[in-house]
Amino acid sequence: MATRITYSFVLKPEANKRGLNPIYIRAFQHGKKIEIATSVALSKEDWSEKKQRVKRRNLAHEKYNAILEAFEKKALKVILNNFVHEDTALTLGQFKDYMHSAGQSEESFTNYILHYLNENKARLKLESWWSYKSQITKMLKFKKEVAFADINEKFINDYQHYMLHVLRNNENTVSKSLRSLRTFVNISMRYGYIKSNPFKYITIKKVDGKRDFLTAEELNKLSQAYFTGEIVDVKEKEILQYFLFSCYTGLRYSDLKVLKTSSIEGNSLQIKMHKTGYMVGIPLTNKALQLLPEQSQSQTVFRVYCNKVTNRILKELGRRYNIPKKLTCHVARHTFATVSITLGIPIEVVSKLLGHTNLKTTQVYAKIVDSVKEREMAKWDTL
Template identity: 30%
Template sequence: MKHQFFVGTKELQLQKKLVTMNVKVYRRDYVNKHGMSPVYLLITSQGKRIRQRLPIEVRPEDWDEKKGRFKKSAENAVGYNIAIENEIAKIKDVRLVYYISNKELTLEQLVQEYNNASSNYCFVAFMEKYVEQQNIKPGSLRKEKSRIAKIKRFQKEIPFSQITIEWIERYIAYMAIECKNNPNTIDSNIRTVKKYLHMAERYGIRLNINLSLIQTRTHRSNRVNLSFAELDKLKDFYFSSYINPRLKLPLGYFLFSCYTGLRINEVKKLKRESIGKTITFTSDKTGKTNTIPLNNSARSFVEHYPDLFVKWISEQKMNDYIREAVNFVGIRKRVSFHTARHTFATNFLRKGGKVEDLQKLLDHSDISTTMVYVHIVEKEEIDVSILDD
């Protein structure tokens, strides 16, 4: 099957910049010992031709020579044919970028750009390149890389021309069904996609989608936190003689964070010898160095268990063991290590702490982020007050 790009009036307008190129998909006659033949792109322009092998093989009987595609009856035909279309879309995107940049594109340059997976036409490569060039704080960098990795798991290579509203909807479905993400997580990931598409537009890359049609909204977050009574149960369990040894270390770190508000990566960086009446740490999100006073409760967890801030376990095991400890003492809440930070914030306000002080302790650059905890506590007070005469 041949593909001729920029046909009709549009082609005439571009002939000075881009010569006509044709692409044919074909199966080579060679058959290997497994009975498979390689699939190639044949790109021709002005009497020149270049063959480009694709990472696809086909059984001769499964190939439609006329269409240059897998026969519908072939196993995984839909997936393989989509992969072929993706390769052709990459070539189209290279040509579009050169047109936008007012550059002449030769056949040799086209193949070079195609093989280099240029960030100018691959959305994933564009995001990765942009992140590499920015001075992003460690915490934010991890979050960006995590979101890009999720996109790559959904689709490894994404030509800009493929990103449509339908693509966005498929990605949302993937996050909801395959990743089991909640609505807030899905929306934050879609906002990331939209952000990078806006950047691509500013760099002159033509998109196939109206970005105003990508709608997201913030869902009310259910920030699970533990009450003082629930913390007392966990503290009693931590100091008890009957606690399972494997739960001691993760529960100690968790309780320490419940009384300091530190994130898991901030806790990881602390050394036992540096813990005294104060602790100094680098904020995981802003990169700023902070010093905060250490209360007696937090200090008691460290003094009780010598392995605390000496040994560490994986974050996944940490969360699993924390949930096991929480369930053991009869707390029926969905808890992770980050629950400790929410617990610290809400309990600080429950004790009458000032929101301005909490903002500093949590190292929030915007007080509106801290106000979320104020609203949680206010709602509790309203719920209780309806019982009064």
């Protein structure tokens, strides 16, 4: 059986700057030890080694002993919970991280973050606000009540395991949730609700997920269905219209929603990217120009349906036209990037058109276009 942690309070022989001796928790496991500072410091004469408490002669003995009892209750709780509920023994490092939260608030971490989000809704992008709210809902499925004192390295690792093996989230989804949690932790640390950083020794990985995109042939199939009038349902036609426009321009769904008629001047489009705030100029191809409504009675170019409706209709169209891809609005942006690279447009130009702030973001698309690799490697045959 795994060796459990034992501990005791100890009086440090070295005095601090005030001439007082700090009280530490000394914990042992497998012959190794760690020490965890408490906020209690006193004269040697005021400490009872036998009772592990501050003597009554000290004027602040009630306060100090209450602090030590809080530490002891927390130590007993984490050791007992691990013994009853966990298959692997608690490590000294995990014990130390948990005990560092002993002085933290037992108030609700999730309620505080929800209150913070509501107070700051006006300055957050709506997509970010909803994303953060959904992350809190997801966390509460893992644990019904999450206090500030619960947030430690073990909680993060357990939550990660839950997302991977219970919810069956992919690694990128898990990484996104952990980044949101880290944001919440940073907010809590800024306002003093969490004392030490539980993410200090945790690395959040980001892997390149699968990016569905249309081939030139699949794009032409949908384009032909639109322009030849095969699509007669009004909603389907409107959704396919702005989906195809995105395929030919690379605009995000959030940019399509706010695209104004005033942004289009002649054969070019000038738009401030919703996500990055960057101004981007996009020359419009003949296909893109043909997709623009002839007359728009509103300030926006397209009538854009909500994401859920848009993606549902796109999936239906994908099945109807035998396109073996999970069509979503963002597939259009991936399509623009990959088809552009396939056509031989320099990746630096594609990056500018997409409004990327870093060329590395665009290089992901170059990795997944096999035809480009084949075309470039064929240049060796000309030697």
